[in-house]
Amino acid sequence: xxxxxxxxxxxxxxxxxxxxxxxxxxxxxxxxxxxxxxxxxxxxxxxxxxxxxxxxxxxxxxxxxxxxxxxxxxxxxxxxxxxxxxxxxxxxxxxxxxxx
DNA sequence: TCTTGGGCGCCCA
DNA sequence: GTGGGCGCCCAAG
Numbered sequence: 001x002x003x004x005x006x007x008x009x010x011x012x013x014x015x016x017x018x019x020x021x022x023x024x025x026x027x028x029x030x031x032x033x034x035x036x037x038x039x040x041x042x043x044x045x046x047x048x049x050x051x052x053x054x055x056x057x058x059x060x061x062x063x064x065x066x067x068x069x070x071x072x073x074x075x076x077x078x079x080x081x082x083x084x085x086x087x088x089x090x091x092x093x094x095x096x097x098x099x100x
Numbered sequence: 101t102c103t104t105g106g107g108c109g110c111c112c113a
Numbered sequence: 114g115t116g117g118g119c120g121c122c123c124a125a126g
Contacts, residue, residue, distance in 0.1 A: 023121055034108060040120040041110075057120080065120040072120075 004032055008039055015056050017083045020092065022060045040065070055079035064090045 007030040015021060027035035043054045055076045059065045064080075066073035068090055077087050086093045 027121095032109095034122090035110090036108080036121040037119065038109060038111095038121095043120055054120090059120080060122060076120090 004030070004035065004038065005042060007031055008042055009052060012052050012054070012057070015053055017053070017056075018085075020056045020058050020062075020080070020085070022062075023057060023065075024060055026057060056083075058092060062092045064092070066090070 008026060011026060011029045021029075023036040023039045024033075027033060027039050032038070039057065043057060046052060046054055064073055064076050064087070066076065073090065080087060080092065
C-alpha cells in the first residue's frame, strides 16, 4: 500500500454524503496535485463491495465520467440520486436546498 | 454549449 | 526501452 493510495482513500473516506469532489481536487487534497488520472485508475480497481464513496468522485466539469449507456454510469447516478443529487444527462445539478 | 489538442502521471504489454 | 491507453484537466475556437 503506497502513500498515494492510502492518502487518497483516506480523504475519500472523509467525504460526507451529499458532497462530491473532482478527481483533481481529491488528488490535490491528498497531497498529489496533478494526479487526477491516477485517482481515476485507483477508483477503477476498487472492489465492487467497497464501502468507500467512489460515486462522489466526478470530473471538474461536474459530470459523471462515463458514457450514459454504460453500467458504471447508471450505478453512479443511482447512488448520487440516492444522496439527493439531481442528474440530467451526465451532469450533476445543484441541490437547491443545501445550495451546494 | 460542444469539440480539439496538448499536457499530465502511471500502468501494462 | 517504447508505445498505447486511461473513470482527467485546461485552454482555445
